[in-house]
Amino acid sequence: MECELRIKPDKHEPKEAEIVKGTEIISVPLIPLPKPFLERQLKFRRANIRFFMTREGNHDFAVHVGYMGTVNPDGPSPINIAAKGVGLLPRHDIEELAAEIESLIEEGMAKGEKETREKRLSFLLKLYEQIELDPYSFTTIEIYAKTTWRNIMHDPRCSVLFSSYRSTSFLINGVTEVLGPDTQEYRFVTGIHDLFHLPRSGERRRFPAVYRIWAIEAYNRTPGPKAGEKIV
Numbered sequence: 468m469e470c471e472l473r474i475k476p477d478k479h480e481p482k483e484a485e486i487v488k489g490t491e492i493i494s495v496p497l498i499p500l501p502k503p504f505l506e507r508q509l510k511f512r513r514a515n516i517r518f519f520m521t522r523e524g525n526h527d528f529a530v531h532v533g534y535m536g537t538v539n540p541d542g543p544s545p546i547n548i549a550a551k552g553v554g555l556l557p558r559h560d561i562e563e564l565a566a567e568i569e570s571l572i573e574e575g576m577a578k579g580e581k582e583t584r585e586k587r588l589s590f591l592l593k594l595y596e597q598i599e600l601d602p603y604s605f606t607t608i609e610i611y612a613k614t615t616w617r618n619i620m621h622d623p624r625c626s627v628l629f630s631s632y633r634s635t636s637f638l639i640n641g642v643t644e645v646l647g648p649d650t651q652e653y654r655f656v657t658g659i660h661d662l663f664h665l666p667r668s669g670e671r672r673r674f675p676a677v678y679r680i681w682a683i684e685a686y687n688r689t690p691g692p693k694a695g696e697k698i699v
C-alpha cells in the first residue's frame with residue numbers, strides 16, 4: 468500500500484509530518500537542520516562555485532552528495548543505499564526564482580555553455596550568498612525511479628549520510644516528500660541542476676520527480692570524540 472505524506476501545520480513553519488498509510492497514521496516531529504550542517508553546506512557551496520569560476524581556493528564537492536538509505540522490510544535485503552546529488556531550497560519566492568533560472572537556462576542553450584558560464588555561476592553564487600534558504604529540508608532529483616523510489620512509496624522515512632574528508636560528516640534522518648513536474652519545487656530543483664549541467668542536446672530532460680527531505684534527527688558522523696553523537 469502506498470503512503471501519503473502531510474507536512475503540518477504548513478511547509479513554512481513545519482512541526483510534524485504525518486505518514487498516512489490507509490487508516491494508519493504515523494506522526495514524526497520535524498526539526499530544523501543543525502546550524503553546523505547548514506553552515507558547512509553554504510561555506511563549501513560558495514567555495515565550490517568560486518573554484519569553478521577561478522580554479523582557486525578551497526573546495527569540497529562532498530557537500531553535494533548524500534548517501535540515501537531507504538527500507539523495504541519484505542525485500543531480499545531490507546536496506547537500500549544510493550548516492551543522490553543534494554540541493555537546498557529558498558525559503559521564499561521559489562516560483563519567481565524558478566522562472567529566473569529557466570530563462571537563464573534558455574539563454575545558455577541559445578548562446579552556448581562557455582559563453583554563459585560566468586553568468587550562470589554568478590547566479591548560483593548569489594543564491595548561496597544572498598537568498599535565505601529553507602532550514603527544514605533539502606532536495607534531490609530522482610533520476611531513475613528504481614529501488615529508492617519503490618521503497619519510499621511504502622515508507623517515506625530515510626537516512627542520508629553526508630560524508631567528507633575535509634570537514635564534519637553528518638547523518639540526517641528524514642521523511643521524503645515526492646514532488647512531480649507540476650510543483651514549484653520540481654521547477655526550482657531541476658532548474659538549478661540544468662543551470663549547472665546545461666543540457667547539451669538542446670532539450671531539457673524530464674525527471675520522474677524531486678524529493679524534498681524533511682529532517683527529523685541529526686547525528687555527527689565524523690571520526691573522533693563526537694562520532695555518533697546525536698546533534699538534534
Ligand SMILES: Cc1cc2nc3c(=O)[nH]c(=O)nc-3n(C[C@H](O)[C@H](O)[C@H](O)COP(=O)(O)O)c2cc1C
Nearest residue numbers: 532548549550551552608609610611613614615616
Ligand atoms: C556521485 C553520484 C551522484 C549521484 N546522483 C544521483 C542523483 O542525484 N539522483 C539519482 O537518482 N541517482 C544519482 N546517482 C546514482 C545512484 O547512486 C543510484 O545508482 C541510482 O539512484 C539508482 O539507485 P536506486 O535504484 O537504489 O534508487 C548518483 C551516483 C553517484 C555516484
